[in-house]
Amino acid sequence: MPDVSDFILKLQRRRIEGSHATARQTAELLRSVVSQTRMPYTNQAAALLDAVRAVGEQLIAANPVELAVGNIVRRVLHIIREEDLSSSAVSFEGLMISEKSDDEDDADHKGGPVLSAAAVAAAARSTLRPRSLQTLLEDGPLPAAPSKSSSAGDSEGKSKSDKSAVGKRLKHSVIEAINLLIEEIDDCYEDISEQAVEHIHQNEVILTLGRSKTVKEFLYAAKQKNRSFRVFVAEGAPRYQGHVLAKELIQKGLETTVITDSAIFAMISRVNMVIVGAHAIMANGGVIAPVGMNMLALAAQRHAVPFVVVAGSHKLCPLYPHNPEVLLNELKSPSDLIDFGEFSDCMDFGAHGGAPLMHVVNPTFDYVPPNLVSLFITDTGGHNAAHMYKLIADYYSADDLVIKRKSTSSN
């Protein structure tokens, strides 16, 4: 499939970067993979699973640091299992007993009412944390809950309609479910920013670091609802994406202060809330985020400032940061930090006895441990770090966590 190799190459050469772009394109690619897969008469689901897994494995290997790719592959695998269960309940009852029980579990979580129950449980759990209590209480009516339950209801309706039309092929239902997934990825900004007014209050000072589109939309939404607040933007060295964000915010009429990353600790005492984006949210509630974030989180904790992470659900990663499959970081070119022309004499190995004396380290990401995060805001509402594993169980099935091993065993 030429599309696949093309996409793999783009991932490899780092020409597609960022969770949103990679997630969306992965979903689109997998949709075309599913639609191009030749369906056997028996065991259709297994054929689809194999096809997706084979492609998925390559995609993940192409750029392991883009965890969103793996997330979407796993989501699609989960979708196939689910759709298979709902459509093949009639024909393959006997064969699928074990998987079915597993799947029933999943279905339970997936159901609208159960999910909201889970949210309530999460809320109850999060009351244990005094700092997030307030925010969660204000979150109480949970504007996300209806939207989420409605979307869940949608998919429920879809799957029901699939069920009613038993003759319909599994493929179609899977494709439709993937379409929904793509829609969800596209809509994540809206869903998240709907909750903005609940979190940002009048005359507050918000601090963010670097540039995250989710954060930007979140702030825009609050501004649109006529909240007046101020934003501190830490510039986010060495890529200085904060400068871009500041520009964008000012265009929307937001009062913005740009500070250096090193001034964060000095400024944090004036800040009411830290809102940042993330690269990925791990299963333990830890966050992989642009470099400098851990420093910010520690500063926020020191001054008891809520540290809020906004992220679409495609950034939820079912892996733990200690998993060997997880590549936590990527070291980029030193040219972000220093000018090659100025420093080329420092890399003069011929004159310096052959051993490089100058080391430049330019990591892309930081890991923020779960205990530093006060609240996660995803498109399904606010969550506590400790609740992440539960949320992840809704989206992924446990069989797909390690894609590589699975595929080798099946081959």
Add this chain to the structure above:
Amino acid sequence: MAQKKGGKTAASDDPEELARTPLQAVLLADTFNLKFRPITLERPKVLLPLVNTPMIDYTLAWLESVGVEEVFLFCCAHAEQVKEYIGNSHWGQSHAGFSITTIESNFSMSAGDALRFIEGKNVIRGDFILITGDTISNMSLTEALQAHKDRRKKDPDTVMTMFVKRSKPMPLTHQTRLGNDEIMMAIDPETKQLLYYEDRFDSSKRAVTLDKSLLADNASLYLRTDLEDCCIDICSPEVLTIFLDNFDYQHLRRHFVKGLLHDDIMGKKIYTHEIDSSYTARVDNYRSYDTISKDIIQRWSFPLVPDVLYAGNRAQMRLQREGIYKAPDVTLSPSVRIGAFTAIGSGTIIGENSSVSNSVIGELCTIGRNVSIDGCYIWDSVTIEDGCRLSHSIVCDGVHLHTGATLEPGVILSFKVEVGQNITVPAYSKVSLLPQPSKQDSDEELEYADTNSGVIDSPSIASISPANIEHDHVSSFDTEQSVLLEGGLSGVGYIWTSCETGNEEEWRYSVAPIPVEKLKEFYAKMFDEDESSSDGEQTGITHSGELISESKSTDFDDSDGEYKGDVSKFEKEVEETFERALGGVAEENVQLEINSLRMSFNVTHAECAGAVFQSVIKSAIIASNSSKSNLLKATIDAIERSKGLLSYFITNVDEEIEVILKFEEMCMEITREFAPIFSSVLHQLYDKEVITEDAILKWESEKADADESDKVFVKQSEAFLKWLKEAPEEDDEDE
């Protein structure tokens, strides 16, 4: 992605490009030089691994990433190997929008030949990128390409955009870092047009000769020595035609660029594009191989780094702390010490208590116990037995080092060489299974000879089986050969004697770090020159000093150095001409000849007069048969004989003074015989109206302030001078 989009939309906006031509690139998979001998006898340079990936992969990956759609891969030496590699790699499979076409020619001896050959193929339809297969880059092309197109629209004479990179804070960094020559360019600060290019610039000379018109025609220009030539160009199709028209153009820079810059008639223009943050470098010699490998390991070339760039069948490397790259299936004994900035390929096994630092180790290597490896490049399937010591060497595929072998810095072991037990391979030696070609061409030919011999050599490898080779060697040891075989154990390979400028230069282009004493010498030389030049003239060329055309003084000052040498050469030429004149050539012809000499050497009239006079005096010496009594007479004869010639060249007072000074100088240095008869000869010159009294009197007054020693001849001619001073009054009285 964004880049590509940008490029495409920009192209489609352009109304002139109705049928969009795909972006093409010409990749020269041959470098047409011998710097990587003896390795390149067996494998083309572009396939040599750079941090475990063939160089050509870096180049192709870059071309692919900047949106090039058609690549014409020109292969020459070892064309089969290149084609086979491309065919088997993932480049061979068709990608959407990226195709590679190989063009093969066995007769091309240089880049110029290659481009002429490609012109003949008639495949280039628009602007194309010209690059060699050993160039590593991660720069973006969009901006430069657009700029090139805009310039082309405005001025169709624009033929090329050259990429340059600022890379040199220290005067010697080019040489010590990459082993390259210093480059000096003159660039118009406004338009970025390249006005002057010198790729063998000697910065120690601290002087540069520019064409005067360069300063006259340009309001301002930058003279820069801190730029590195990236060896990547955007060319217009005309470039190929220019190469076709100038069949003697061989080298891209030395001939083509310089040729165009000197040629005012065609008026073709070359522009430069300076890249700032991205990385570009070309593997030109062993030193740059070492430096660029280290740059890649330090991730300057991101995303073309070992853990990202990997071909399909190779296991992916993973980056660990301190810049250690390791493939997943490396077997290391627990006691192995891996130092910083090291890459280890898959399937490699390293035994107990070995240590590796600053090195690259390829795939499927077996390294024994207690081995120490520092700063080495070990390619694939190498076996190193226990206790070997390797430092700063390149070890090619299939090499076998027996127990206790030692490689001193700068050693190159070509394919399948074996080093016997406890043998020490001396520093900077190059060892190959193939004997060194005995016939050494002249330097200039050497540059282009690679392709030829490469083609001839490659089949010979195939025909000799390993067993054969060993036999050959047993019978044909020279003394150096036996070094390897000491101890009675098998060692295979010829030691090459350094083919280039001898051992002195070896350290310059070697993978080994520059020896401390050489470095000191280097810098000492540099700083001496620095000080002396700063005393002499303030206008030494700063790294990017702007030279405004008003301050022409630099130009003249600078030319002084060369000019002195030229005058003595000129004098010699004049002398020879004069001798021929004595043989009976018509006087007018001699005049003409000397005049044209004067023009070509660009000397002043006065100097010319001096030279002619010198020749006359010298002829007198010859005529006098070196007997003193005859000398005066002979001189008078000679002056008499060439009176016409002298008066032709000696036309005003300044020239006359020059002649007297010259004569004085000669009497003191070359032709001491004349010293006693100085005043008589002077008198003769006056009598024959070669020199007027004004000149003589001026000469005297000039000498008035001189040292006593300088006044010897003034004193000698005192009587004559006195008489002269009185004479005018007589003349006046006469009138």
